[in-house]
Amino acid sequence: MTPPDYFTRDRRWHPPAFTPDYKTSVSRSPRLPLLSLENTASEITGPTFAPSDIAPGDNDLLTNFAHDGGSPIGERILLHGRVLDENARPVPNTLVEIWQANASGRYRHKKDGYLGALDPNFGGCGRVLTDDQGAYAFRTVKPGAYPWRNGINDWRPAHIHVSVFGRAFAQRLITQLYFEGDPLIARCPIVSTIPDPAAVQQLIARLDMNETLPFDMIAYRFDIVLRGRRSTLFENRPEGN
Amino acid sequence: MVPPLKETPSQTAGPYVHIGLAPGAAGFEIYAAELGQDIAGPNARGQRIRVQGRVFDGTGAALKDVLIEVWQANADGRYPHPETPTSDDARGQVEPGFRGWGRAISDFDTGDWQFETVKPGSVCGRDGKTVAPHINLWIVARGINIGLNTRLYFDDEPEANASDPIMALIEQTERQKTLIARRQDHGRADDAQAPVTYRFDIHLQGPDETVFFDI
Numbered sequence: 001m002t003p004p005d006y007f008t009r010d011r012r013w014h015p016p017a018f019t020p021d022y023k024t025s026v027s028r029s030p031r032l033p034l035l036s037l038e039n040t041a042s043e044i045t046g047p048t049f050a051p052s053d054i055a056p057g058d059n060d061l062l063t064n065f066a067h068d069g070g071s072p073i074g075e076r077i078l079l080h081g082r083v084l085d086e087n088a089r090p091v092p093n094t095l096v097e098i099w100q101a102n103a104s105g106r107y108r109h110k111k112d113g114y115l116g117a118l119d120p121n122f123g124g125c126g127r128v129l130t131d132d133q134g135a136y137a138f139r140t141v142k143p144g145a146y147p148w149r150n151g152i153n154d155w156r157p158a159h160i161h162v163s164v165f166g167r168a169f170a171q172r173l174i175t176q177l178y179f180e181g182d183p184l185i186a187r188c189p190i191v192s193t194i195p196d197p198a199a200v201q202q203l204i205a206r207l208d209m210n211e212t213l214p215f216d217m218i219a220y221r222f223d224i225v226l227r228g229r230r231s232t233l234f235e236n237r238p239e240g241n
Numbered sequence: 242m243v244p245p246l247k248e249t250p251s252q253t254a255g256p257y258v259h260i261g262l263a264p265g266a267a268g269f270e271i272y273a274a275e276l277g278q279d280i281a282g283p284n285a286r287g288q289r290i291r292v293q294g295r296v297f298d299g300t301g302a303a304l305k306d307v308l309i310e311v312w313q314a315n316a317d318g319r320y321p322h323p324e325t326p327t328s329d330d331a332r333g334q335v336e337p338g339f340r341g342w343g344r345a346i347s348d349f350d351t352g353d354w355q356f357e358t359v360k361p362g363s364v365c366g367r368d369g370k371t372v373a374p375h376i377n378l379w380i381v382a383r384g385i386n387i388g389l390n391t392r393l394y395f396d397d398e399p400e401a402n403a404s405d406p407i408m409a410l411i412e413q414t415e416r417q418k419t420l421i422a423r424r425q426d427h428g429r430a431d432d433a434q435a436p437v438t439y440r441f442d443i444h445l446q447g448p449d450e451t452v453f454f455d456i
Contacts (some may be wrong), residue, residue: 003324007245009455014251015386022253024384027299028445034455035410040366042392043456044314046320047342055273065271086245095276099261109257110268111306111349123271125261161254163263167324170456171313174381174388176252190253192385199250199385227247 006085006170007228022189023150036075039170048169048171049095049129058127061100063138065123074103074141076217079177079205082134083164086228090134091171094145097127097163098138105146110188114146125138139217142179150189157184157191166226177205177222245304250389256306256382259346263308266346280311280358282338287316287362289436291326292393292422296347296380299446307382309345311356313375318362352399357436360395360440366406373401373408380443386402393441396421418446419451 017029037043052056057064062072079098083091101107101124104116108124113174122141130136141159159176166172185191185204194200202225259267263273275362282290295303314320335341345356345395358376366372379387394402398421402408411417422439442449 007248009248011455013247017246017386019386022384022386025253025386026384027302028382028384029386030298030389030450030453031299031446032450032452032455036455037407037410038367039456040372040407041314041320041364042312042372042375045320045324047340048278048322053274053276057274064268084246085250088243088246094253097261099257103274107257108267108269109260112257123260123269124265126272127261127272127276161252161258163254163261169377169390171381172310172379172388173251174254174258175249176255180372191253193252194250199247202247202249203252203389225249228245 003044004230006044006168007230009044009227012201015195019193022193023124024160025151025193026032026226038106038178042169043170046086046167046171047164048051049093050167052195053095053128054127058139059136061122061124061126061138063139064114064126066121072102072119072141074144074176076121076138076184077140077142078211078213078219079140079160079218079222080208080211080219081205081222081224082136083130083136083224084134085166085226090132091166092132092134094130094134094167095165096130097125098160099125100140100160101142101146102142103144105144116144127148145184148225154189155184157182157188162222164224164226171226173226175203175224178203179220180204181216197218253295253382253383253386254308254388256383258306258352261307263346265374277342277344280343280356281315282336282340283409284315284336285315285339285359285435286336287359288356290360291355291357291436291438292376292441293353293438293445294441295352295354296443297332297445297447304382305347305348305349305352307347307354307380309354309366310379310381311343311345312377312379313341313358314361314364315339316359318364318374320364332347333368351409360437368377370406371401372403374398383448389445390456391443391451392420392454394421394437395439396423403412416450416452
């Protein structure tokens with residue numbers, strides 16, 4: 001029996017390839033139509049990950065690069081949420097990887113030459129597998145805004161990059177999360193590549209006072225939705241689609 | 242009925258994607274082991290190959306900050322995944338250590354990228370049709386708003402390619418060649434152990450624009 005297909009991706013919800021206000025997209029966007037494929041084994045399969053692939057502390061950006069008991073500078077945050085599919089079912093055991101600038105807006109990357117200071121105790125990346133409910137969590141610091149060479153005076157809102165696999169190559173996704181209340185979100189040409197304001201709202205992590213730890217760290221909640229799957233007539237999968 | 246949720250919208254991976262997905266390339270060590278470094282593993286059956294290429298933008302410049310993810314079947318045409326179609330069962334299990342998945346990063350100065358693996362076999366496609374040996378690629382970089390899916394086929398599989406159902410979807414037959422990697426003849430007499438090398442350049446725009454898929 002062939003496993004069920006994934007829902008068709010709604011490309012009007014995603015940014016189009018060609019978005020001239022985000023200048024780099026102009027020369028890096030395909031101009032011919034994408035070739036539409038029905039799902040085959042190549043799309044409904046994808047890499048799987050096990051706890052042995054990562055270390056327990058890989059999701060703690062407060063400690064995974066800190067030296068000699070040091071700690072990164074910045075506002076300590078708990079970033080958590082669930083990975084769900086479009087049918088609102090949890091996606092368990094999937095790899096979530098994040099990367100970000102430090103509190104001064106500087107990336108630990110040999111190509112980043114921004115004035116902001118590097119933090120000796122902050123690497124800026126983390127990874128974790130979702131649990132059986134699709135839940136994930138990271139400890140980190142809130143990244144700083146930083147300028148970039150798009151317009152003369154464009155600043156990226158504070159953001160964290162998120163990469164998630166799901167169960168199939170068809171679900172592979174990289175996105176960015178932003179923080180509730182940031183006035184730079186509405187001014188950002190990369191955010192504005194997304195045509196529908198409702199879709200932008202889906203990328204804004206919400207302040208979550210219920211998970212905020214008093215005198216320790218502020219919590220933000222960010223749920224991630226991957227593509228859903230159709231049903232099959234001959235369903236024998238105990239977990240459903 | 243509850244309306245379906247909407248898929249989280251994509252955003253560009255930006256210029257520093259390596260920090261998250263391959264921090265060694267970004268210039269620092271943090272994890273005990275990076276992921277995506279070994280696609281086939283030591284036990285993989287089949288022919289060892291190397292694939293190398295560059296990704297070009299619309300001006301003809303090579304991207305120097307691109308990251309490519311690889312997903313492929315083993316030499317028997319089987320994906321290492323619990324839901325791989327059961328019609329492939331007769332082909333046996335995937336070898337221990339064969340992940341079929343990996344990451345290739347362009348050189349920050351030249352834009353050259355490469356990966357080593359084994360050549361995949363033909364895969365069972367829809368309706369029992371045979372799909373020619375191919376490697377699935379997913380391309381992310383600064384300026385790419387949503388990851389680009391494409392496939393790499395092999396020029397030394399002309400018969401399989403000619404009957405491939407995906408190739409047949411490309412109405413402009415001239416564009417089929419954008420998916421075909423070219424086997425390189427380096428005169429390997431001095432190095433019999435070197436893997437067979439294929440060249441696969443990807444063009445994001447222009448007269449040679451690669452065929453990208455909506456999967």
